[in-house]
Amino acid sequence: MDYVTLNNGLQMPQLGFGVWKVKDEEATPAVAKALETGYRSLDTAMIYQNEHGVGKAIKDSGIPRDELFITTKVWNADQGYENTIQAYEESLNKLGLDYVDLYLIHWPTPDYDDYVDTYKAMEKLYHEGRVKAIGVCNFDxxxxxxxxxxxxxxxxxxxxxxxxxxxxxxxxxxxxxxxIFVEAWSPLNQGGDALQNEVITRIADSHGKTPAQVMLRWHLQNDTIIIPKSETPSRIEENFNAFDFELTAEDMKAINELDRNERQGPLPNEMNIR
Structure with missing residues:
Protein backbone atom coordinates (compact mmCIF):
# COMPACT_ATOMS: atom_id res chain seq x y z
CA MET A 1 0.00 0.00 0.00
CA ASP A 2 1.12 3.53 -0.78
CA TYR A 3 0.14 6.37 1.52
CA VAL A 4 -0.33 10.08 0.93
CA THR A 5 0.19 12.78 3.54
CA LEU A 6 -2.76 15.15 3.74
CA ASN A 7 -2.30 18.88 4.33
CA ASN A 8 -2.79 18.47 8.10
CA GLY A 9 -0.11 15.78 8.35
CA LEU A 10 -2.52 12.83 8.49
CA GLN A 11 -1.52 9.81 6.43
CA MET A 12 -4.15 8.16 4.23
CA PRO A 13 -3.95 5.02 2.10
CA GLN A 14 -3.91 6.03 -1.56
CA LEU A 15 -6.14 3.06 -2.43
CA GLY A 16 -9.36 2.53 -0.51
CA PHE A 17 -12.56 0.51 -0.76
CA GLY A 18 -15.85 2.17 -1.72
CA VAL A 19 -19.33 0.87 -0.91
CA TRP A 20 -21.64 3.04 -3.01
CA LYS A 21 -24.80 1.11 -4.01
CA VAL A 22 -23.87 -1.79 -1.70
CA LYS A 23 -26.86 -2.80 0.43
CA ASP A 24 -26.40 -2.74 4.19
CA GLU A 25 -26.58 -6.51 4.62
CA GLU A 26 -24.15 -7.00 1.72
CA ALA A 27 -21.70 -4.40 2.97
CA THR A 28 -20.53 -6.58 5.84
CA PRO A 29 -19.17 -9.49 3.75
CA ALA A 30 -17.84 -7.14 1.06
CA VAL A 31 -15.94 -5.01 3.56
CA ALA A 32 -14.76 -8.13 5.40
CA LYS A 33 -13.26 -9.42 2.14
CA ALA A 34 -11.65 -6.03 1.46
CA LEU A 35 -10.08 -5.93 4.92
CA GLU A 36 -8.87 -9.52 4.54
CA THR A 37 -7.32 -8.58 1.19
CA GLY A 38 -5.40 -5.71 2.74
CA TYR A 39 -7.51 -2.58 2.28
CA ARG A 40 -7.38 -0.28 5.29
CA SER A 41 -9.31 2.72 3.96
CA LEU A 42 -13.12 2.43 3.73
CA ASP A 43 -15.41 5.01 2.15
CA THR A 44 -19.12 5.14 2.99
CA ALA A 45 -21.81 7.82 3.38
CA MET A 46 -25.05 8.38 5.24
CA ILE A 47 -27.05 8.30 2.01
CA TYR A 48 -25.63 4.88 1.08
CA GLN A 49 -27.61 3.45 4.01
CA ASN A 50 -24.90 0.91 4.75
CA GLU A 51 -22.94 2.50 7.61
CA HIS A 52 -24.25 -0.16 10.00
CA GLY A 53 -23.05 -2.99 7.76
CA VAL A 54 -19.66 -1.34 7.30
CA GLY A 55 -19.34 -0.84 11.05
CA LYS A 56 -20.16 -4.48 11.74
CA ALA A 57 -17.40 -5.61 9.38
CA ILE A 58 -14.95 -3.26 11.10
CA LYS A 59 -15.89 -4.62 14.52
CA ASP A 60 -15.80 -8.25 13.42
CA SER A 61 -12.40 -7.83 11.75
CA GLY A 62 -10.56 -7.31 15.03
CA ILE A 63 -8.20 -4.90 13.26
CA PRO A 64 -7.02 -2.16 15.65
CA ARG A 65 -8.92 1.07 15.04
CA ASP A 66 -5.76 3.10 14.55
CA GLU A 67 -4.82 0.91 11.57
CA LEU A 68 -7.99 1.86 9.71
CA PHE A 69 -8.98 5.01 7.83
CA ILE A 70 -12.76 5.49 7.79
CA THR A 71 -14.57 8.10 5.69
CA THR A 72 -18.24 9.04 5.74
CA LYS A 73 -20.23 12.01 4.43
CA VAL A 74 -22.97 14.44 5.38
CA TRP A 75 -25.90 14.25 2.94
CA ASN A 76 -27.55 17.22 1.26
CA ALA A 77 -30.70 17.12 3.43
CA ASP A 78 -28.55 17.31 6.58
CA GLN A 79 -26.61 20.41 5.60
CA GLY A 80 -26.52 23.49 7.84
CA TYR A 81 -24.58 24.00 11.05
CA GLU A 82 -26.69 22.20 13.67
CA ASN A 83 -27.95 19.57 11.23
CA THR A 84 -24.37 18.62 10.35
CA ILE A 85 -23.39 18.09 13.98
CA GLN A 86 -26.43 15.86 14.48
CA ALA A 87 -25.78 13.96 11.24
CA TYR A 88 -22.22 13.25 12.36
CA GLU A 89 -23.47 11.80 15.65
CA GLU A 90 -25.91 9.57 13.77
CA SER A 91 -23.18 8.31 11.44
CA LEU A 92 -20.90 7.52 14.38
CA ASN A 93 -23.71 5.60 16.05
CA LYS A 94 -24.43 3.53 12.93
CA LEU A 95 -20.74 2.81 12.36
CA GLY A 96 -20.22 1.96 16.02
CA LEU A 97 -17.15 4.21 16.15
CA ASP A 98 -15.88 6.97 18.44
CA TYR A 99 -14.61 9.02 15.50
CA VAL A 100 -14.11 8.93 11.75
CA ASP A 101 -10.85 9.80 10.09
CA LEU A 102 -12.41 11.88 7.33
CA TYR A 103 -15.78 13.65 7.15
CA LEU A 104 -16.92 15.06 3.82
CA ILE A 105 -19.68 17.26 2.42
CA HIS A 106 -21.34 15.02 -0.18
CA TRP A 107 -22.42 17.75 -2.64
CA PRO A 108 -22.28 21.57 -2.53
CA THR A 109 -26.01 21.89 -3.47
CA PRO A 110 -25.44 25.58 -4.29
CA ASP A 111 -29.13 26.35 -4.76
CA TYR A 112 -29.57 25.97 -0.98
CA ASP A 113 -26.33 27.82 -0.11
CA ASP A 114 -25.69 25.84 3.08
CA TYR A 115 -22.27 24.40 2.35
CA VAL A 116 -20.26 27.13 4.11
CA ASP A 117 -22.25 26.71 7.35
CA THR A 118 -21.98 22.94 6.92
CA TYR A 119 -18.22 23.20 6.57
CA LYS A 120 -17.95 25.47 9.62
CA ALA A 121 -19.72 22.80 11.66
CA MET A 122 -17.19 20.30 10.37
CA GLU A 123 -14.41 22.68 11.40
CA LYS A 124 -15.85 22.60 14.92
CA LEU A 125 -15.76 18.80 14.92
CA TYR A 126 -12.19 18.92 13.64
CA HIS A 127 -10.97 21.48 16.20
CA GLU A 128 -12.55 19.41 18.97
CA GLY A 129 -10.61 16.35 17.77
CA ARG A 130 -13.79 14.43 16.99
CA VAL A 131 -12.77 13.90 13.36
CA LYS A 132 -9.19 13.63 12.11
CA ALA A 133 -9.69 15.51 8.83
CA ILE A 134 -12.42 17.25 6.83
CA GLY A 135 -13.00 17.70 3.13
CA VAL A 136 -15.58 17.80 0.36
CA CYS A 137 -17.03 15.87 -2.55
CA ASN A 138 -18.09 17.06 -5.98
CA PHE A 139 -16.93 20.65 -5.49
CA ASP A 140 -16.00 22.77 -8.48
CA ILE A 180 -5.86 19.67 -1.68
CA PHE A 181 -5.76 16.07 -2.91
CA VAL A 182 -8.17 14.82 -5.54
CA GLU A 183 -9.89 11.54 -4.70
CA ALA A 184 -11.57 9.70 -7.57
CA TRP A 185 -14.97 8.13 -7.33
CA SER A 186 -15.85 5.95 -10.30
CA PRO A 187 -12.12 5.56 -10.99
CA LEU A 188 -12.91 2.75 -13.45
CA ASN A 189 -15.59 4.73 -15.33
CA GLN A 190 -18.41 2.55 -14.00
CA GLY A 191 -21.27 2.74 -16.45
CA GLY A 192 -18.93 3.71 -19.27
CA ASP A 193 -16.75 1.70 -21.62
CA ALA A 194 -13.23 2.80 -20.68
CA LEU A 195 -12.33 -0.73 -19.56
CA GLN A 196 -12.86 -1.84 -23.16
CA ASN A 197 -10.94 1.05 -24.69
CA GLU A 198 -8.30 -0.29 -27.09
CA VAL A 199 -5.58 1.94 -25.63
CA ILE A 200 -6.26 0.64 -22.13
CA THR A 201 -6.46 -2.99 -23.22
CA ARG A 202 -3.26 -2.73 -25.29
CA ILE A 203 -1.34 -1.29 -22.34
CA ALA A 204 -2.81 -3.95 -20.05
CA ASP A 205 -1.62 -6.71 -22.38
CA SER A 206 1.87 -5.22 -22.52
CA HIS A 207 2.20 -5.37 -18.72
CA GLY A 208 0.40 -8.66 -18.16
CA LYS A 209 -2.25 -6.80 -16.17
CA THR A 210 -6.00 -6.25 -16.45
CA PRO A 211 -7.53 -3.04 -17.85
CA ALA A 212 -8.84 -2.22 -14.35
CA GLN A 213 -5.37 -2.52 -12.86
CA VAL A 214 -3.95 -0.26 -15.58
CA MET A 215 -6.58 2.40 -14.94
CA LEU A 216 -6.00 2.28 -11.20
CA ARG A 217 -2.25 2.47 -11.74
CA TRP A 218 -2.77 5.54 -13.95
CA HIS A 219 -4.59 7.22 -11.06
CA LEU A 220 -1.89 6.27 -8.56
CA GLN A 221 0.89 7.66 -10.74
CA ASN A 222 -1.13 10.87 -11.12
CA ASP A 223 -1.11 11.24 -7.31
CA THR A 224 -4.86 10.67 -7.14
CA ILE A 225 -6.50 8.85 -4.23
CA ILE A 226 -8.87 6.12 -5.42
CA ILE A 227 -11.79 4.14 -3.95
CA PRO A 228 -12.81 1.42 -6.43
CA LYS A 229 -15.96 -0.49 -5.49
CA SER A 230 -16.82 -4.12 -6.09
CA GLU A 231 -18.77 -6.84 -4.32
CA THR A 232 -17.05 -9.61 -6.30
CA PRO A 233 -14.24 -11.19 -4.23
CA SER A 234 -11.97 -11.75 -7.23
CA ARG A 235 -12.32 -8.13 -8.34
CA ILE A 236 -11.74 -6.84 -4.82
CA GLU A 237 -8.40 -8.67 -4.97
CA GLU A 238 -7.73 -7.59 -8.56
CA ASN A 239 -8.22 -3.91 -7.74
CA PHE A 240 -5.83 -4.19 -4.80
CA ASN A 241 -2.99 -5.47 -6.98
CA ALA A 242 -2.04 -2.18 -8.59
CA PHE A 243 1.26 -1.58 -6.82
CA ASP A 244 3.59 -4.17 -8.36
CA PHE A 245 4.11 -2.55 -11.77
CA GLU A 246 4.65 0.88 -13.30
CA LEU A 247 3.26 2.52 -16.40
CA THR A 248 5.81 4.09 -18.73
CA ALA A 249 5.75 7.76 -19.67
CA GLU A 250 4.37 6.70 -23.05
CA ASP A 251 1.61 4.69 -21.35
CA MET A 252 0.66 7.66 -19.19
CA LYS A 253 0.61 10.01 -22.18
CA ALA A 254 -1.60 7.65 -24.18
CA ILE A 255 -4.12 7.36 -21.34
CA ASN A 256 -4.04 11.10 -20.68
CA GLU A 257 -5.06 11.66 -24.30
CA LEU A 258 -8.31 9.72 -23.79
CA ASP A 259 -9.94 12.79 -22.20
CA ARG A 260 -13.51 13.21 -23.52
CA ASN A 261 -14.85 15.43 -20.72
CA GLU A 262 -17.43 12.65 -20.40
CA ARG A 263 -19.33 12.27 -17.15
CA GLN A 264 -21.45 9.44 -15.77
CA GLY A 265 -22.68 11.57 -12.86
CA PRO A 266 -24.27 15.04 -12.64
CA LEU A 267 -22.53 18.39 -12.71
CA PRO A 268 -21.98 19.74 -9.18
CA ASN A 269 -24.03 22.89 -9.82
CA GLU A 270 -26.94 20.79 -11.10
CA MET A 271 -27.09 18.34 -8.18
CA ASN A 272 -29.48 19.94 -5.70
CA ILE A 273 -31.54 16.90 -4.62
CA ARG A 274 -32.29 16.74 -0.92
Whole structure:
Protein backbone atom coordinates (compact mmCIF):
# COMPACT_ATOMS: atom_id res chain seq x y z
CA MET A 1 0.00 0.00 0.00
CA ASP A 2 1.12 3.53 -0.78
CA TYR A 3 0.14 6.37 1.52
CA VAL A 4 -0.33 10.08 0.93
CA THR A 5 0.19 12.78 3.54
CA LEU A 6 -2.76 15.15 3.74
CA ASN A 7 -2.30 18.88 4.33
CA ASN A 8 -2.79 18.47 8.10
CA GLY A 9 -0.11 15.78 8.35
CA LEU A 10 -2.52 12.83 8.49
CA GLN A 11 -1.52 9.81 6.43
CA MET A 12 -4.15 8.16 4.23
CA PRO A 13 -3.95 5.02 2.10
CA GLN A 14 -3.91 6.03 -1.56
CA LEU A 15 -6.14 3.06 -2.43
CA GLY A 16 -9.36 2.53 -0.51
CA PHE A 17 -12.56 0.51 -0.76
CA GLY A 18 -15.85 2.17 -1.72
CA VAL A 19 -19.33 0.87 -0.91
CA TRP A 20 -21.64 3.04 -3.01
CA LYS A 21 -24.80 1.11 -4.01
CA VAL A 22 -23.87 -1.79 -1.70
CA LYS A 23 -26.86 -2.80 0.43
CA ASP A 24 -26.40 -2.74 4.19
CA GLU A 25 -26.58 -6.51 4.62
CA GLU A 26 -24.15 -7.00 1.72
CA ALA A 27 -21.70 -4.40 2.97
CA THR A 28 -20.53 -6.58 5.84
CA PRO A 29 -19.17 -9.49 3.75
CA ALA A 30 -17.84 -7.14 1.06
CA VAL A 31 -15.94 -5.01 3.56
CA ALA A 32 -14.76 -8.13 5.40
CA LYS A 33 -13.26 -9.42 2.14
CA ALA A 34 -11.65 -6.03 1.46
CA LEU A 35 -10.08 -5.93 4.92
CA GLU A 36 -8.87 -9.52 4.54
CA THR A 37 -7.32 -8.58 1.19
CA GLY A 38 -5.40 -5.71 2.74
CA TYR A 39 -7.51 -2.58 2.28
CA ARG A 40 -7.38 -0.28 5.29
CA SER A 41 -9.31 2.72 3.96
CA LEU A 42 -13.12 2.43 3.73
CA ASP A 43 -15.41 5.01 2.15
CA THR A 44 -19.12 5.14 2.99
CA ALA A 45 -21.81 7.82 3.38
CA MET A 46 -25.05 8.38 5.24
CA ILE A 47 -27.05 8.30 2.01
CA TYR A 48 -25.63 4.88 1.08
CA GLN A 49 -27.61 3.45 4.01
CA ASN A 50 -24.90 0.91 4.75
CA GLU A 51 -22.94 2.50 7.61
CA HIS A 52 -24.25 -0.16 10.00
CA GLY A 53 -23.05 -2.99 7.76
CA VAL A 54 -19.66 -1.34 7.30
CA GLY A 55 -19.34 -0.84 11.05
CA LYS A 56 -20.16 -4.48 11.74
CA ALA A 57 -17.40 -5.61 9.38
CA ILE A 58 -14.95 -3.26 11.10
CA LYS A 59 -15.89 -4.62 14.52
CA ASP A 60 -15.80 -8.25 13.42
CA SER A 61 -12.40 -7.83 11.75
CA GLY A 62 -10.56 -7.31 15.03
CA ILE A 63 -8.20 -4.90 13.26
CA PRO A 64 -7.02 -2.16 15.65
CA ARG A 65 -8.92 1.07 15.04
CA ASP A 66 -5.76 3.10 14.55
CA GLU A 67 -4.82 0.91 11.57
CA LEU A 68 -7.99 1.86 9.71
CA PHE A 69 -8.98 5.01 7.83
CA ILE A 70 -12.76 5.49 7.79
CA THR A 71 -14.57 8.10 5.69
CA THR A 72 -18.24 9.04 5.74
CA LYS A 73 -20.23 12.01 4.43
CA VAL A 74 -22.97 14.44 5.38
CA TRP A 75 -25.90 14.25 2.94
CA ASN A 76 -27.55 17.22 1.26
CA ALA A 77 -30.70 17.12 3.43
CA ASP A 78 -28.55 17.31 6.58
CA GLN A 79 -26.61 20.41 5.60
CA GLY A 80 -26.52 23.49 7.84
CA TYR A 81 -24.58 24.00 11.05
CA GLU A 82 -26.69 22.20 13.67
CA ASN A 83 -27.95 19.57 11.23
CA THR A 84 -24.37 18.62 10.35
CA ILE A 85 -23.39 18.09 13.98
CA GLN A 86 -26.43 15.86 14.48
CA ALA A 87 -25.78 13.96 11.24
CA TYR A 88 -22.22 13.25 12.36
CA GLU A 89 -23.47 11.80 15.65
CA GLU A 90 -25.91 9.57 13.77
CA SER A 91 -23.18 8.31 11.44
CA LEU A 92 -20.90 7.52 14.38
CA ASN A 93 -23.71 5.60 16.05
CA LYS A 94 -24.43 3.53 12.93
CA LEU A 95 -20.74 2.81 12.36
CA GLY A 96 -20.22 1.96 16.02
CA LEU A 97 -17.15 4.21 16.15
CA ASP A 98 -15.88 6.97 18.44
CA TYR A 99 -14.61 9.02 15.50
CA VAL A 100 -14.11 8.93 11.75
CA ASP A 101 -10.85 9.80 10.09
CA LEU A 102 -12.41 11.88 7.33
CA TYR A 103 -15.78 13.65 7.15
CA LEU A 104 -16.92 15.06 3.82
CA ILE A 105 -19.68 17.26 2.42
CA HIS A 106 -21.34 15.02 -0.18
CA TRP A 107 -22.42 17.75 -2.64
CA PRO A 108 -22.28 21.57 -2.53
CA THR A 109 -26.01 21.89 -3.47
CA PRO A 110 -25.44 25.58 -4.29
CA ASP A 111 -29.13 26.35 -4.76
CA TYR A 112 -29.57 25.97 -0.98
CA ASP A 113 -26.33 27.82 -0.11
CA ASP A 114 -25.69 25.84 3.08
CA TYR A 115 -22.27 24.40 2.35
CA VAL A 116 -20.26 27.13 4.11
CA ASP A 117 -22.25 26.71 7.35
CA THR A 118 -21.98 22.94 6.92
CA TYR A 119 -18.22 23.20 6.57
CA LYS A 120 -17.95 25.47 9.62
CA ALA A 121 -19.72 22.80 11.66
CA MET A 122 -17.19 20.30 10.37
CA GLU A 123 -14.41 22.68 11.40
CA LYS A 124 -15.85 22.60 14.92
CA LEU A 125 -15.76 18.80 14.92
CA TYR A 126 -12.19 18.92 13.64
CA HIS A 127 -10.97 21.48 16.20
CA GLU A 128 -12.55 19.41 18.97
CA GLY A 129 -10.61 16.35 17.77
CA ARG A 130 -13.79 14.43 16.99
CA VAL A 131 -12.77 13.90 13.36
CA LYS A 132 -9.19 13.63 12.11
CA ALA A 133 -9.69 15.51 8.83
CA ILE A 134 -12.42 17.25 6.83
CA GLY A 135 -13.00 17.70 3.13
CA VAL A 136 -15.58 17.80 0.36
CA CYS A 137 -17.03 15.87 -2.55
CA ASN A 138 -18.09 17.06 -5.98
CA PHE A 139 -16.93 20.65 -5.49
CA ASP A 140 -16.00 22.77 -8.48
CA UNK A 141 -13.33 25.45 -8.29
CA UNK A 142 -15.86 28.18 -7.41
CA UNK A 143 -17.14 26.18 -4.42
CA UNK A 144 -13.63 25.39 -3.20
CA UNK A 145 -12.55 29.01 -3.55
CA UNK A 146 -15.44 30.14 -1.39
CA UNK A 147 -14.43 27.75 1.38
CA UNK A 148 -10.85 28.97 1.15
CA UNK A 149 -12.09 32.58 1.41
CA UNK A 150 -14.67 32.14 4.18
CA UNK A 151 -13.43 29.24 6.32
CA UNK A 152 -10.28 28.53 8.34
CA UNK A 153 -9.42 24.90 7.56
CA UNK A 154 -8.36 23.98 4.03
CA UNK A 155 -10.13 20.80 2.87
CA UNK A 156 -7.72 17.87 2.78
CA UNK A 157 -9.29 16.48 -0.38
CA UNK A 158 -12.04 16.85 -2.97
CA UNK A 159 -13.70 13.56 -3.97
CA UNK A 160 -14.98 13.81 -7.54
CA UNK A 161 -15.80 11.68 -10.55
CA UNK A 162 -12.46 11.05 -12.23
CA UNK A 163 -11.28 8.53 -14.82
CA UNK A 164 -9.46 8.59 -18.19
CA UNK A 165 -12.55 9.96 -19.95
CA UNK A 166 -12.86 12.72 -17.29
CA UNK A 167 -9.38 13.40 -15.91
CA UNK A 168 -10.40 16.70 -14.24
CA UNK A 169 -7.15 18.41 -15.24
CA UNK A 170 -8.18 22.00 -14.46
CA UNK A 171 -9.68 21.02 -11.11
CA UNK A 172 -6.61 18.94 -10.26
CA UNK A 173 -4.35 21.91 -11.03
CA UNK A 174 -6.38 24.16 -8.73
CA UNK A 175 -6.42 21.57 -5.96
CA UNK A 176 -2.68 20.94 -6.22
CA UNK A 177 -2.07 24.68 -5.99
CA UNK A 178 -4.00 24.78 -2.72
CA UNK A 179 -2.61 21.57 -1.17
CA ILE A 180 -5.86 19.67 -1.68
CA PHE A 181 -5.76 16.07 -2.91
CA VAL A 182 -8.17 14.82 -5.54
CA GLU A 183 -9.89 11.54 -4.70
CA ALA A 184 -11.57 9.70 -7.57
CA TRP A 185 -14.97 8.13 -7.33
CA SER A 186 -15.85 5.95 -10.30
CA PRO A 187 -12.12 5.56 -10.99
CA LEU A 188 -12.91 2.75 -13.45
CA ASN A 189 -15.59 4.73 -15.33
CA GLN A 190 -18.41 2.55 -14.00
CA GLY A 191 -21.27 2.74 -16.45
CA GLY A 192 -18.93 3.71 -19.27
CA ASP A 193 -16.75 1.70 -21.62
CA ALA A 194 -13.23 2.80 -20.68
CA LEU A 195 -12.33 -0.73 -19.56
CA GLN A 196 -12.86 -1.84 -23.16
CA ASN A 197 -10.94 1.05 -24.69
CA GLU A 198 -8.30 -0.29 -27.09
CA VAL A 199 -5.58 1.94 -25.63
CA ILE A 200 -6.26 0.64 -22.13
CA THR A 201 -6.46 -2.99 -23.22
CA ARG A 202 -3.26 -2.73 -25.29
CA ILE A 203 -1.34 -1.29 -22.34
CA ALA A 204 -2.81 -3.95 -20.05
CA ASP A 205 -1.62 -6.71 -22.38
CA SER A 206 1.87 -5.22 -22.52
CA HIS A 207 2.20 -5.37 -18.72
CA GLY A 208 0.40 -8.66 -18.16
CA LYS A 209 -2.25 -6.80 -16.17
CA THR A 210 -6.00 -6.25 -16.45
CA PRO A 211 -7.53 -3.04 -17.85
CA ALA A 212 -8.84 -2.22 -14.35
CA GLN A 213 -5.37 -2.52 -12.86
CA VAL A 214 -3.95 -0.26 -15.58
CA MET A 215 -6.58 2.40 -14.94
CA LEU A 216 -6.00 2.28 -11.20
CA ARG A 217 -2.25 2.47 -11.74
CA TRP A 218 -2.77 5.54 -13.95
CA HIS A 219 -4.59 7.22 -11.06
CA LEU A 220 -1.89 6.27 -8.56
CA GLN A 221 0.89 7.66 -10.74
CA ASN A 222 -1.13 10.87 -11.12
CA ASP A 223 -1.11 11.24 -7.31
CA THR A 224 -4.86 10.67 -7.14
CA ILE A 225 -6.50 8.85 -4.23
CA ILE A 226 -8.87 6.12 -5.42
CA ILE A 227 -11.79 4.14 -3.95
CA PRO A 228 -12.81 1.42 -6.43
CA LYS A 229 -15.96 -0.49 -5.49
CA SER A 230 -16.82 -4.12 -6.09
CA GLU A 231 -18.77 -6.84 -4.32
CA THR A 232 -17.05 -9.61 -6.30
CA PRO A 233 -14.24 -11.19 -4.23
CA SER A 234 -11.97 -11.75 -7.23
CA ARG A 235 -12.32 -8.13 -8.34
CA ILE A 236 -11.74 -6.84 -4.82
CA GLU A 237 -8.40 -8.67 -4.97
CA GLU A 238 -7.73 -7.59 -8.56
CA ASN A 239 -8.22 -3.91 -7.74
CA PHE A 240 -5.83 -4.19 -4.80
CA ASN A 241 -2.99 -5.47 -6.98
CA ALA A 242 -2.04 -2.18 -8.59
CA PHE A 243 1.26 -1.58 -6.82
CA ASP A 244 3.59 -4.17 -8.36
CA PHE A 245 4.11 -2.55 -11.77
CA GLU A 246 4.65 0.88 -13.30
CA LEU A 247 3.26 2.52 -16.40
CA THR A 248 5.81 4.09 -18.73
CA ALA A 249 5.75 7.76 -19.67
CA GLU A 250 4.37 6.70 -23.05
CA ASP A 251 1.61 4.69 -21.35
CA MET A 252 0.66 7.66 -19.19
CA LYS A 253 0.61 10.01 -22.18
CA ALA A 254 -1.60 7.65 -24.18
CA ILE A 255 -4.12 7.36 -21.34
CA ASN A 256 -4.04 11.10 -20.68
CA GLU A 257 -5.06 11.66 -24.30
CA LEU A 258 -8.31 9.72 -23.79
CA ASP A 259 -9.94 12.79 -22.20
CA ARG A 260 -13.51 13.21 -23.52
CA ASN A 261 -14.85 15.43 -20.72
CA GLU A 262 -17.43 12.65 -20.40
CA ARG A 263 -19.33 12.27 -17.15
CA GLN A 264 -21.45 9.44 -15.77
CA GLY A 265 -22.68 11.57 -12.86
CA PRO A 266 -24.27 15.04 -12.64
CA LEU A 267 -22.53 18.39 -12.71
CA PRO A 268 -21.98 19.74 -9.18
CA ASN A 269 -24.03 22.89 -9.82
CA GLU A 270 -26.94 20.79 -11.10
CA MET A 271 -27.09 18.34 -8.18
CA ASN A 272 -29.48 19.94 -5.70
CA ILE A 273 -31.54 16.90 -4.62
CA ARG A 274 -32.29 16.74 -0.92
Missing amino acids: IEHLQRLLDECDVTPVLNQVECHPYLPQNELKQFCAGND
